Amino acid sequence: MSICLNEKMVALGTQRSVIRELFEYGKQKAAEIGAENVFDFSIGNPSVPSPASVNETAAKILHEMDPVLLHGYTSAQGDAGVRAMLADCVNRRFHTSYSADQFYMTAGAAAALCCCFHGLCNAGDKVIIFAPYFPEYTVFAKGAGAIPVIIPADTEAFQIDFTALEQALTPDVKAVVVNSPNNPSGVVYSQDTVKKLAEILEAKSVEYHHPIYLISDEPYREIVFSDTDVPFLPHYYNNTLVCYSWSKSLSLPGERMGYVLVPTDVQSHELVYAAIAGAGRSLGYVNAPSLFQRVCAACADETSDLTVYEKNKDILLTGLRSLGYSVVEPGGTFYMFPRSLEADDTAFAERAKAHNLLLVPGCGFGCPGHVRISYCVPTKRIEAAMPAFEALAKEYGHS
Numbered sequence: 001m002s003i004c005l006n007e008k009m010v011a012l013g014t015q016r017s018v019i020r021e022l023f024e025y026g027k028q029k030a031a032e033i034g035a036e037n038v039f040d041f042s043i044g045n046p047s048v049p050s051p052a053s054v055n056e057t058a059a060k061i062l063h064e065m066d067p068v069l070l071h072g073y074t075s076a077q078g079d080a081g082v083r084a085m086l087a088d089c090v091n092r093r094f095h096t097s098y099s100a101d102q103f104y105m106t107a108g109a110a111a112a113l114c115c116c117f118h119g120l121c122n123a124g125d126k127v128i129i130f131a132p133y134f135p136e137y138t139v140f141a142k143g144a145g146a147i148p149v150i151i152p153a154d155t156e157a158f159q160i161d162f163t164a165l166e167q168a169l170t171p172d173v174k175a176v177v178v179n180s181p182n183n184p185s186g187v188v189y190s191q192d193t194v195k196k197l198a199e200i201l202e203a204k205s206v207e208y209h210h211p212i213y214l215i216s217d218e219p220y221r222e223i224v225f226s227d228t229d230v231p232f233l234p235h236y237y238n239n240t241l242v243c244y245s246w247s248k249s250l251s252l253p254g255e256r257m258g259y260v261l262v263p264t265d266v267q268s269h270e271l272v273y274a275a276i277a278g279a280g281r282s283l284g285y286v287n288a289p290s291l292f293q294r295v296c297a298a299c300a301d302e303t304s305d306l307t308v309y310e311k312n313k314d315i316l317l318t319g320l321r322s323l324g325y326s327v328v329e330p331g332g333t334f335y336m337f338p339r340s341l342e343a344d345d346t347a348f349a350e351r352a353k354a355h356n357l358l359l360v361p362g363c364g365f366g367c368p369g370h371v372r373i374s375y376c377v378p379t380k381r382i383e384a385a386m387p388a389f390e391a392l393a394k395e396y397g398h399s
Contacts, residue, residue, distance in 0.1 A: 078105025112243035119275035131366035186330020324398030
């Protein structure tokens with residue numbers, strides 16, 4: 001008997017991402033030779049615990065709140081009190097005047113992005129994505145019937161190649177996705193970059209007589225180093241939608257909590273908000289997890305102890321550069337994106353495995369010739385890995 005299935009979904013279900021494949025390989029290798037002997041830099045799982053207030057708040061809510069209310073449905077867009085608390089938090093931080101009705105609670109930033117793509121795009125609309133990019137962007141966009149258009153990376157600084165962008169901004173572009181601080185490069189878009197991007201999108205929106213939406217994916221907004229400034233994009237471009245999650249800032253990736261912010265400056269913002277809510281409905285999201293809506297709202301002004309990531313970055317950056325690796329310094333996140341020591345980044349990553357170094361090839365991020373290092377690991381793992389990086393460099397003639 002033949003079975004007729006959606007072949008695209010079968011392919012997605014049977015082929016893990018390159019990141020997940022490497023992560024699974026690392027677990028198998030650790031079982032063979034011991035986790036302390038595997039330098040696994042594959043996945044972006046926070047290595048620092050949530051602040052104590054997260055568990056304390058969760059326990060307090062569980063102890064004090066009526067369980068029928070706590071574990072029952074919230075409004076589809078999220079609990080009204082939660083959304084009011086988030087509006088107050090964002091308004092304090094960014095000197096805005098948002099209300100609860102501009103926040104739509106989601107199961108993490110992934111769901112926020114999917115709601116934006118499905119809510120904004122009709123079949124055949126184009127979505128511009130800047131390399132290097134989180135690989136799931138293309139999956140999410142295609143799932144909404146949109147066509148991803150990849151802008152090649154500016155590998156000198158990982159800012160935006162504006163010449164390539166302007167060539168790609170055709171009338172059928174519905175949205176542009178940005179991720180700053182960026183996964184995988186760690187780079188933060190400068191204020192000059194953001195201003196120029198806003199000017200170009202504004203001019204093209206006028207020329208084409210329809211808004212081009214800017215979707216800002218911001219799960220790493222709080223993880224920034226030294227005096228790095230992360231521009232708040234709605235201040236620069238009106239038609240900006242913000243997708244946020246607490247996965248990294250509060251070390252809660254498994255709890256799946258985030259939101260979409262639709263500012264009133266967005267053209268026809270009430271209809272845009274309705275489209276995002278409708279997308280959530282059509283995707284079957286119902287409502288974001290009720291307990292952690294409340295926990296994250298109560299802890300929204302806090303973060304985990306993120307200082308270890310800058311310490312790890314400094315050790316790794318200094319060490320790699322001393323060994324002959326070329327690296328653009330990250331301004332945030334817990335990722336580094338050095339050039340591979342041969343043009344074939346996949347071959348380079350395979351060669352690294354002989355030294356028990358697990359590095360993700362850059363081709364998976366739309367940027368071949370590089371590898372991603374996730375340094376959200378204990379500092380001692382970075383220190384222990386440096387001889388392996390040195391041995392790998394020597395194979396390519398670097399001393």
